[in-house]
Amino acid sequence: MEKIKSIQSKEDAIKLLNIALEHEWAVSFEYTIHAYSMPKGKFFYQDPILKRLQDVRAQTIQIGIDEMYHSLQLGIIITQMGGTPSFKTDEVIRYPRIMDNLKRDKETEDMVTALYQDAEFAEGSFPKVQNMVLNISYDEVRHSDQFVAMMEAMRAEGAEEALCYPPSPESSQKEEVQLLHEIMRDENELMHRYLKYVIMFSEHQDLCQRLFKNSIDHMRNWDKNSGILIKMGDVIRIENAAKDETGREKSASPMPSLYPGENRLSALETLIPAENNLIAKYEKLLSMVPEGEIKDQLEKHLGWDREHVFTQEWLLTNARKIKGLK
């Protein structure tokens, strides 16, 4: 993560926000990957604010979702200030031990808290930005405390050495598993692509809410697919990752940094072929999977994508009809 402390100009403010945004994209992805790599309902911790036992995996996903909201907030304010939000991401790492992932998650929280809280603004300058970064920073403080409590609980029950699900070279050879990995890459790409347009059209609340709904649907599919992968004997993959001799995987480009579409029409036009492409992959996968729970779930995902195509076709047709729509 780059550092910037002294905020003098609008360019400095946008730079701070984009540094934060590249971090938020990465951690929203990294935390969910860490969560999807560990067992469900196995490790619990006492949450310091909720004052109840929580599943480590489920709360880690929840924190990842908070980071996604931070990304949105940052992207929208950068756009309002006349800047261009970055879709590059900081690096993403997965360790073989659950504990090492939690330790990294705590460290990244503290790093970004410092970025937000140490920024020095001239008094009275960019009040909205100042307020926003302070508000976000206390979400990060909360997250850091949660990760600390998770690690304490793991230590207390002697689970320091507990491992993530290992990627399986054998299972990943199977055609259906390879196709599911491809689908997950597309789901992730579409989730972020929709978010780009939510940010672009944040002034147009009708359009932006509709696109946001589709983005969330893709995130939900991604979440469910990660569970299906475990049932098929594999685990969520980090794109473009290199593995070292200790088993640590690291990727500097875990997701695309550019998404097509520069204005309303070109943005809406890219979505229909992308959705149709994903539909074709689901149809192919469904033809390979036997009747049962997995097939039912995949059929639901396919159904939502068919609905997305219906919505997107009308959004595009209606946008073309109205003169003067920017």
Ligand SMILES: [Fe+2]
């Ligand atoms: Fe965040």
Ligand SMILES: [Fe+2]
């Ligand atoms: Fe956080």
Ligand SMILES: [Fe+2]
């Ligand atoms: Fe879709």
